[in-house]
Amino acid sequence: MGACARRIAVVPVGIQASSLRAARAGAAAWRMPSPHAPPSRLEPLVSRVKPPPFEYLAPRSLDEAVAALAEHGDEAKAMAGGQSLVPLLAFRLARPSVIVDLNGIGGLDGARLDGDTLELGALTRQRDVERLPGLRERCPMIVEAIEQVGHVAIRNRGTVGGSLAHADPAAEWTALALALDAELDLVGPGGARTVPATEFLISYFTTALEPGELLTGLRLNVPNGRSGSCFLELARRHGDFAIAGVGALVTLDGDGSVGDARVALIGVGERAVRVAAAEELLRGRRPTAELFAEAAAAVQAELDPNSDVHATADYRRHVAGVLVRRALATAVGRAGGGDRDGAA
Numbered sequence: 487m488g489a490c491a492r493r494i495a496v497v498p499v500g501i502q503a504s505s506l507r508a509a510r511a512g513a514a515a516w517r518m519p520s521p522h523a524p525p526s527r528l529e530p531l532v533s534r535v536k537p538p539p540f541e542y543l544a545p546r547s548l549d550e551a552v553a554a555l556a557e558h559g560d561e562a563k564a565m566a567g568g569q570s571l572v573p574l575l576a577f578r579l580a581r582p583s584v585i586v587d588l589n590g591i592g593g594l595d596g597a598r599l600d601g602d603t604l605e606l607g608a609l610t611r612q613r614d615v616e617r618l619p620g621l622r623e624r625c626p627m628i629v630e631a632i633e634q635v636g637h638v639a640i641r642n643r644g645t646v647g648g649s650l651a652h653a654d655p656a657a658e659w660t661a662l663a664l665a666l667d668a669e670l671d672l673v674g675p676g677g678a679r680t681v682p683a684t685e686f687l688i689s690y691f692t693t694a695l696e697p698g699e700l701l702t703g704l705r706l707n708v709p710n711g712r713s714g715s716c717f718l719e720l721a722r723r724h725g726d727f728a729i730a731g732v733g734a735l736v737t738l739d740g741d742g743s744v745g746d747a748r749v750a751l752i753g754v755g756e757r758a759v760r761v762a763a764a765e766e767l768l769r770g771r772r773p774t775a776e777l778f779a780e781a782a783a784a785v786q787a788e789l790d791p792n793s794d795v796h797a798t799a800d801y802r803r804h805v806a807g808v809l810v811r812r813a814l815a816t817a818v819g820r821a822g823g824g825d826r827d828g829a830a
């Protein structure tokens with residue numbers, strides 16, 4: 487660790503570090519006290535603090551952060567916005583003994599639309615992208631997707647990089663990364679490398695990040711010209727993770743036929759998926775309601791969703807088909823072409 491990194495143990499307000507050490511030593515023997523029992527000297531530690539004890543590191547540079555993660559290995563977790571990690575700690579589903587807070591590292595945030603490229607630092611808050619001037623007009627799919635991530639308070643803290651690194655299969659950012667051919671920049675003990683989104687997203691909460699590696703930024707391809715896009719999802723309540731969601735982007739040729747099409751889905755498998763069969767089928771054809779229905783059927787044929795407490799696999803497949811039709815119709819309409827009846 488460099489000299490300027492701050493290293494402190496997280497000690498609940500009013501609790502001495504010595505109590506924390508004692509509590510750590512006896513952690514195995516703890517039991518959660520009854521909320522009705524009178525507090526003893528140690529009880530505030532166990533009953534009023536949700537996360538397990540951890541050491542908190544606040545590196546000031548990327549090198550320090552990488553070094554800290556390398557030093558502590560599996561015991562360490564990076565923290566960006568904390569909007570996924572902190573709930574995991576609070577429920578004690580994650581028990582890192584060291585948290586490496588990335589928020590003090592300069593130069594990892596910022597959003598910039600430059601030609602066909604949207605450049606994002608990993609620490610850019612989702613809300614800052616949502617509010618980037620001109621983005622909704624240029625590529626509505628991006629803003630529409632972000633608007634469905636939790637609630638404003640979550641997007642104010644939650645970062646783009648955190649969402650992608652967390653890799654929830656229903657995370658809106660994973661669909662955007664696939665649909666917009668994102669390239670992700672990673673830095674770790676072995677140096678820097680760039681990977682495409684298709685290789686970065688592997689499975690449930692699993693990415694190509696190697697131990698000790700950090701995501702530092704990404705670039706998304708946002709086509710200019712006669713393009714339209716749309717993101718739609720179905721969730722039980724606004725702000726919930728999607729049962730299924732679809733991002734569609736269509737570029738029209740001069741004669742009004744589909745020049746390029748991208749269709750990415752979330753919530754319908756172990757990771758976000760892009761459906762090449764549907765994209766192929768759309769290219770070179772006139773965009774009509776019948777074509778959108780064909781594309782939807784192609785998507786449904788490719789999907790293998792799970793059943794869970796939120797929805798059956800059949801329901802997810804059905805919803806995905808409906809959303810694909812609607813998203814394509816809206817995207818084509820926004821590109822200034824086609825037949826919008828497919829939105830019915």
Ligand SMILES: Cc1cc2nc3c(=O)[nH]c(=O)nc-3n(C[C@H](O)[C@H](O)[C@H](O)COP(=O)(O)OP(=O)(O)OC[C@H]3O[C@@H](n4cnc5c(N)ncnc54)[C@H](O)[C@@H]3O)c2cc1C
Nearest residue numbers: 564566567568569570571636644645648649651657700701
């Ligand atoms: C009530 C609620 C509702 C939500 N609803 C949605 C939703 O509908 N859709 C959705 O997509 N998300 C939702 N989220 C999650 C939210 O989008 C998070 O902000 C996001 O998933 C994680 O971003 P973060 O910056 O908070 O990351 P953190 O919580 O800090 O970290 C998450 C994980 O990513 C790792 N990580 C973070 N940054 C990096 C990095 N730069 N390099 C390597 N690893 C890194 C951490 O180690 C950790 O494992 C919700 C969260 C809450 C609390």
